[in-house]
Every structure is written in structure tokens, then in C-alpha cells.
Amino acid sequence: MKLNTTVTFTFALLFLMIGAGLASAFSGFSIGRDALKGITQPDSRPQKTRAKSANSKEGKDGIVLMREADIIKSMKERLASTAKGGGRSSKANDKKDAAKTKEAKPSVPMAQLPLSDSIDGVTLEVLSSRRDGEARLLDITISNKSPKAVQFRYTFLTITDNQGRIIAAETIGLPSEIPTNSETFSGSVKLPNNSLEGAETVTLQLSDYPEQKLQFRLADIPIQ
Incomplete structure (x- = not known):
């Protein structure tokens, strides 16, 4: 009796498929076992406590159980201790922050008016600083004792x-040209x-025109 070729090929x-599956399963098992070498399950069994406190009792399997009242009392004591320590720490931090603020913000030096600056016989002077409505006015004088006229822009x-x-x-009222030996x-x-919010002093700078050889600078003019 001749076997059918198709049946033979199918079997x-x-x-072959069964053999390949078994080989794959065995290979996977071997790889997994090698990868898990040295790894053990943690021991989750409760340990027996030999010593028993006066406020505790031993339960089943030797586990020491604390009374609920003792647990609540212990937590209240810890919270009270933390609150006291936090309050002291907060006060100390506030003092440190205040000291740092004082150190970081030194007082601004203020010059005494009038202030003047003289270069080559030309004098620029700030006489006073005063409030005028929504503005502050710096009263200024300019004199020229040099041998030539000076212009300003x-x-x-x-x-x-x-x-x-x-x-x-x-x-306001300052001329663009100051004649020689004039009033x-x-x-x-x-x-x-x-524009002056938070400011304590200002610095004024002005130069002649067009040479710009006279560089006037009056610093730390008080505006408070």
C-alpha cells in the first residue's frame, strides 16, 4: 500500500513544528533560569520579638502588638516636638533674612547741597532740590570765567x-550760550x-557743544 505523498509531507x-516549539521552549526556560540566578524571594515572614514591653502584648505567632492609645500618645508627642522646633527655626530664619536684607541694601550716600563742578573756569552748580507739584526741580546756576564763550545743548x-x-x-531758563566773563x-x-519712584539720589551729567571738552558730573544729588 503506497502512502499518499501529501499526507506524508503534512506529517x-x-x-518539525513540534520539534521547533519544544526546542524554543527549552531554550527560553534555560535563558530565564540563568537570568534569575542569585535572585531569591524576600523573606516576608514576621519575626518573633522576644522582648515584650510593659505596654504591649504578644499576639499570634509571637508578633508584638502595641496598644492604640500608646500609638496615639507617641504621635502627639512627635507632632508637638516638631511644631516647637519649626517655630524656633522660623523665628531664627526671619532674623537671618532681616539681617541679610540690611546687609544687601546699604544706605545710599547723599551729598550736601549746594554741589558744584568747575572745569577751565566754567562752573556748574546745583543749589537746591525741591518738590513742585508732580515734579521735582533742581535749581541750577552756570557761570563762565574762561576767556571764551561756551555753548550747551x-x-x-x-x-x-x-x-x-x-x-x-x-x-527751564538755562541759556544755550554762556558768554565769557559774564554774569x-x-x-x-x-x-x-x-520716574523717580524708589530713587533717593540722582547724578547729573552735562557736556559743552560741539567740542565736548567740558564734562560736568554732579553725583549723589538728594531728591528726598
Whole structure:
């Protein structure tokens, strides 16, 4: 009796698949076992406590059980201790922060008015600082004892406060040219109060025009 070729081929393929599956399973088992070598399950069994406190009792399997009242009392004591320690620490930190603030913010030096700066016979002087409505006025005089006239362009006037901010300034009554050996000219510089918020002093800088050889600088002018 001749075997059917298709049946023979089917059985052969089936045996090969079974063999390949068994080989894969064995290989996977071997790899997994090698990977888990040295790894053991933690011992989760409760250990017996030999010593028993006066406020505890031994339960089943030798496990020591504390009374609920003792647990609550212990937690209250810990919370009270933590609160006291935290309060002291907070007060100490507040004192340290206050000391650091004082050290970080030194008092701004303020010059005494009037202040003046003289270069080559030309003198620029700030007489006073006063409040005028929504602005502050710096009263200024300029005199020229040099042998030649001096010109100024007040667009070159720069006012900065002690925080480094540039303040918009407006000049009132100051001439653009100061003749030689002339009288003293008076005027003022107007600074808006909203630009001076938080400032204690200002610095005034002005140069002549067009040579810019005369560089006047009056620092730490009080505005409080």
C-alpha cells in the first residue's frame, strides 16, 4: 500500500513544528533560569520579638502588638516636638533674612547741597532740590570765567538715579550760550515724580557743544 505523498509531507511538517516549539521552549526556560540566578524571594515572614514591653502584648505567632492609645500618645508627642522646633527655626530664619536684607541694601550716600563742578573756569552748580507739584526741580546756576564763550545743548543732559535708571529731564531758563566773563545764569531741571519712584539720589551729567571738552558730573544729588 503506497502512502499518499501529501499526507506524508503534512506529517513531516507537523513533526518539525513540534520539534521547533519544544526546542524554543527549552531554550527560553534555560535563558530565564540563568537570568534569575542569585535572585531569591524576600523573606516576608514576621519575626518573633522576644522582648515584650510593659505596654504591649504578644499576639499570634509571637508578633508584638502595641496598644492604640500608646500609638496615639507617641504621635502627639512627635507632632508637638516638631511644631516647637519649626517655630524656633522660623523665628531664627526671619532674623537671618532681616539681617541679610540690611546687609544687601546699604544706605545710599547723599551729598550736601549746594554741589558744584568747575572745569577751565566754567562752573556748574546745583543749589537746591525741591518738590513742585508732580515734579521735582533742581535749581541750577552756570557761570563762565574762561576767556571764551561756551555753548550747551541740553539734549546732551543726562540724569540717572541711584538704581541706574535714566530719568527724562526738562531744562527751564538755562541759556544755550554762556558768554565769557559774564554774569551767573540761573535755571532749573525738571524731573517727573513718577520716574523717580524708589530713587533717593540722582547724578547729573552735562557736556559743552560741539567740542565736548567740558564734562560736568554732579553725583549723589538728594531728591528726598
